[in-house]
Amino acid sequence: MxxxxxxxxxxxxxxxxxxxxxxxxxxxxxxxxxxxxxxxxxxxxxxxxxxxxxxxxxxxxxxxLLPHARAALADARRSLCAARQAAGLEAGELEVATLYSVSLGVLPSALRAWRQAHPDVHIRLFEHRHVDELLAAMREGQADVAVGPPPPDWDGPVRALGVEEFVVVLPTDDPVGADGGGRVDLGVLAEREWVHYAPGHGLADLVERVCAAAGFQPRASVRTEQTASAPLLAAAGLGPALVPANVLPPGFDGLVLRPDPPVRRPLTAYSRRGGDPLTTAFVDVLAREATVLPAHLRDALQP
CATH class of the missing domain: 1.10.10.10 (Winged helix-like DNA-binding domain superfamily/Winged helix DNA-binding domain)
Known part of the structure; x- marks a missing residue:
């Protein structure tokens, strides 16, 4: 046995x-x-x-055997959470899988709201570099719920959270921003060296795709593993960077432009069938509180 x-x-x-x-x-x-x-x-x-x-x-x-072992352990943890919930015990641990960029920009406000409402239910966060890694981990039973782009061929509940907007960051004195329109055609940046992401980072694929659609392949002046570093390096003059708008804090010291055409990414929360009440409650908080589009940039990023 x-x-x-x-x-x-x-x-x-x-x-x-x-x-x-x-x-x-x-x-x-x-x-x-x-x-x-x-x-x-x-x-x-x-x-x-x-x-x-x-x-x-x-x-x-x-x-x-390994994916079945992970799934069995995850099912056991979920069973315990469900039993605690049924018994009125607001305690335990909820496991959340996501992407590095999402944990940086989208989740903090939702996790703060969750902590205030459920102080005895702790969050264990699993962060992944690429959406494919995130989906594979969820299929193996790593976490109770995942937060990321819509998963293809997923047979469990999927809840839409909103659509991320991506922006281009440059130094405040960059001439591209001189017209004051707040938008930029990526084609005008084709000859620049970019602040790029490291190979295997999910946003590296996104940058390559949108630049290819604009008719060029970006050359990297520097590659970073950290999503949070990209806008800082761009604002310091190392090249343009494409970043999720939600990672930029209010008062960010850089030129922030909306790509034309816009670059967007839908985000969802997804879990397996038969999820427990704790997972459902967490997804409800995500839908209300997640910062998919930051308030301080909302007006500038509206069509």
Whole structure:
């Protein structure tokens, strides 16, 4: 009989890449952890992990079992939350998966409202670089709810949250802003070197697509992993940057222009079928409070 504890051991070893680190995190001895992994392998009938000098590697059998182990653990956590909710116990943990740019610009206001309404329900945030990684993690059962672009072929509830607007950031004295119209055709920036995103970052793909639609391929003066760094680097004169408007704080010291035509991205919250009341309540707060379009830029970004 495979137990949830054994599945937790497997997932933790894989995520930590080490029996030693996994044992420390799980508060068990390494021999006890190794013993339980051998018991699990005997129950499955095949090795699950290959022990390398500095890490571990999943076998084909392990790769087949891992997403089911993660889903089983997620289902167990959701069952506990549902039971607590049914018993009137407003306590526990809600797991939310999202993108780095969304956690920076969209979620803080919603998380603040959630914290005020449910102070004993803590949030565990899983952040991903790319929408494909986010969707794959949700399919494996990583979190209770995901916040990101609409997921293709998703068979659970999907709630629209709104549409993000993207803006171009430049230094305040850049001549592109001299006409005072507040808009820019990306084609006029074709010869510039851009503040770009690192390969594998979801916004790197977006920049490439919109620049290709404008007839050019952007050349990078610098590439950043951090969405928050892009507007600061652009305002400092390293090149134009395309960023979600919601990551810019009020009083941002840079020239902010709306691309013409506009660049937009719809955002949703999605979860699996049969979600518990806690997840539903969180999605309701997201729909009311998420900062998809910031108030201080709303008038400037309206058509």
């Amino acid at each position: 495979i137990t949830l504890r054994q599945m937790e051991y497997l997932v933790t070893v894989v995520e930590q890449g080490s029996f030693t680190r996994a044992a420390e995190l799980l508060h068990v001895t390494q021999p006890a952890l190794s013993h339980q992994m051998r018991v699990l392998e005997r129950a499955v009938g095949a090795p699950l992990l290959e022990r390398l000098p500095r890490s571990v590697r999943l076998t084909p059998t392990g790769r087949a």
